[in-house]
Amino acid sequence: MKRKVVAAGMAAMMAFSVMAGTGATIVKADDEVTLKVFSNLPDRKNGQGLVEQMIIDDYMEENPNVTIEVEALDEEAYKTKFKAYSMEGMPDVVSIWGQPAFLDEVLDAGVLAELNQDDYKDYGFISGSLDGFMKDGKLYGLPRNTDVAGFYYNQKMFEDNGWEVPTTYDELLTLAGEIKDKDIVPLAMDGGDGWPMAVYLSDILFKLTGSDYSDVVSNAISTGDFSDENLKKATELLKESADAGLFQNGYDSQDYGTAMNLFTNGQAAMFYMGSWEASMALNEDIPEEIRTNIRVFTMPVIDGGKGTATDIAAWNGGGYAVSADSEVKEEAVKFLNYMYQPDKLSKYGWENGVGMSAQDQSAYMTGDETELQMQFVDAVNNATSVSGTPINDCGPSAFKTSIESEIQSVSNGSISVDDFLAAIGEACK
Amino acid sequence: MELAGKKKKSKAGKIVLWVVLIAVAVIQIFPLVWLVDFSLASSTEMFTSGLLIIPQKIQWGNYVKAFVDGHFLLYLKNSILINGLAVVLVILVSIMTAFACRRMQWKLSGLVKTLLLMGMMIPIHATLLPNYKIYSQLGLTDTIWALLIPYVAFSLPQGLFLMTSFLESIPVELEEAAVMDGCGIYRIIFQIITPMLKSSIATVAIMTFLNNWNEFMMASTYLSSQKWKTLPFSVLEFTGQYSSNYAVQFAVMALTAAPAVIVYILLNKHITKGAAMGAVKG
């Protein structure tokens, strides 16, 4: 018996090694190019990930000598591995974020290739959208989206229960109480990752400070002093909201997928997330009666705050760049430019219900857009001002790590607001 | 009378025994039953307050998606290959080293053995950062070596420890006879000693397998392309890929767990024996 088992095991192993051997001996022609793309979009069948994959497929079809290998991880894992890569050599084309917390150290180390700005004159980038990707007047990456933070809500659920979209923050908290009484989660929050709550905090802060937002944030970060009253008030409001049960039970440990699924399965009435999730409206994994009823509103105004209803939290965050030490840099830049041809990222993105690109999209309006998409477009078009980068992405990465972890503790009450502000200040020094 | 009472008591005792054992078994197994149950349902059925459900329609499609999009066969092949090689190397190196340290006569034998056994005390994850630097400098990241080297290195101390203690139980006289016949050291090791170490080889193989089969921290740090990714990756990749479809996530979890569980159930007597021997000695 024993001998048989051993023999079978050996045979299996030999078979596998043969398989492995044949896999490794593919001979490549000289002009074959392999491009490695490292992406933060693991879902290749929906939304932004689908768009990216479509462009990659198009490119490989048009350039048969090019093979594109994609490695995709979700955002948290992506950022960790990106940093590991930036120490020792990158894949050729990578996703990046045009924000100091992500980009500063990376650019200092010179791991991203400089791009020729003149190439992009006719690409229709929205003015100011490239700023986050520049350093000393040189361009290192291109923005993919214009991101808007908002409250997705289930319109049918709202109508059935006679709930109204809140216009003030107090109304939002009152509404949360009513929703909770029906045994439904008011707002699904991805608190496990830390960054969505930091965006939420920035959103509140922007409503408090209005146009002073970026001054308040950059002052605090450069001095390490977060005692500004608006910062304090914003944090208190966040804690108050958590205490009032605005978020689901256990929000501070639940990840992106869990929060989103609460909403897309009708367990939660609202979901706080960026406009990149507008493609939910077309995602067939989501039950039809829910996905066709998803609508969005932006942060309501706060009593005594300077921000108005049309001052919205929006920024140009995610984008792409090319690795400086890529062995196939020419091909990589060619592919990058291909992605940004106006009829690729912008058009495909639009058609697949992914929020807004950072380029002029008006040419691709078909009239078939989902209502959700149009709501975002209107929000941006009617905006009197936009916030710019969320607070957690404005400082060095040590600050980002600190605020995204401490924000969980302050919202759930395990540290005080003052301790929170002191702790994140400490991380800036 | 007294005898009857005792019998009754022991019968009641037996029942208590069974109740306790079954309760523990349920605790150990129910989460897995739950996993399989919901992997056959559709995603929306997850949100029930019932413990188990009868799916409205059994969704075999979940498994098809898990199998195809989870690169199940590729990752399984990689897992088997890497772990198989690691096992073979650990056995080979540990027999050689054990023999040299235990039987051969040289001054530093004790020191070398202690040095190698020290590896058992080093937390493997403390080497993640420096090893990442070393492997990328040498161009070993994203190759099979990036996993094979640490897997073998960190299983070697245990293998060596077990091999030396088993080696002690083999009488030296056998070797003396072989030397008389004119055998060289290598032949003694591989033709005479190795066959006698059969059961300890099995133990070392099982321990090495159990140590490394489920490892993913190093795999996720050192690997980037699909080429060498191991089975636990299916799960990691899937939670991103199918973030809005829980049922498929459950299917991929069940599928990933399946090979090890099936092999274990089939060979459970040998494995528990081997593992127990390794654990008690180690």
Place this chain on the structure above:
Amino acid sequence: MKKLYSNKLVIFSLVLPGLLLFFFAILAPICLSVYYGFTEYSGMGTATFIGMENYKKLMTDKAFWMSMRNSLLLAIGFICIQHPLAMITAAILDKLGGRGEGFFRCVYFIPNVISVAVIAYLWKFIYNPDFGLLNNIIKAFGGKGDINWFSTDNAIWSVLIVLIWHGFGWGMLIYYTGIKNIDPVLYEAAAIDGADQKTTFLKITLPLMKPVIQVNVTMAVISALKQMETVYLLTNGGPGNSTQFAANYLYQQAFKAFKYGYGNAIGVVFIIICLITTVVLNKIFEERDDRPAKAKRRKGAA
């Protein structure tokens, strides 16, 4: 024979692969860690030497001490909860005999062969406060079932439960083997003396299992220190740093906060703590073992 067995070249060829592996995969990275531990280094560009700064900072780093506290809690949890349960189950199983014995032994060990990746994700679902299995069970028994298993206060215990559950079969198996190795004659003698099962367990099984218990306790403490993978996937140290562990923390510092130098300093301290703990535990148990042995010897001499 002697000549053959002291042939330097042969010896060298036999130990070389093992030594190479040790130097390359264990010693070299440790040396590198020690070096980077003295530097301020983001992982890119150049490293600047800053002496003991990293270590000074580490001494007052709350998150690091939290991770040590968590390791301690985990070790206590293993020793006070998992092991007694495992031992009692093993003792009961030993009494069962027949086919049932093999069946249960097999069942108990199954979670052990499943990947941590699967276990961690599975338990994430089990703990989900809104639709998870655990709260549903509480509801089924009439409770409210809205416990947040990963709140700052609960999280470490929830992690502990997963680890206890996952490692239960292993602990059970070792105790089970230990019990099986006890000479049945002793039990027969006890039965003749009229000892009941409880007394037999306390007076015979437990004392004879001492070496096994010692091995298990050592392993429990070490694995509590080394814990990383489950936590990395289950909570990643959160909420806040309430479930932080040393290995996870050094990983976060190096690859998320861009403090590669600091991460390595944590690694060095971590290795030292593991070495000291192992040595101390071995010393403690050695002395305990020696004492009765010595006493016996003295008696024999007298």
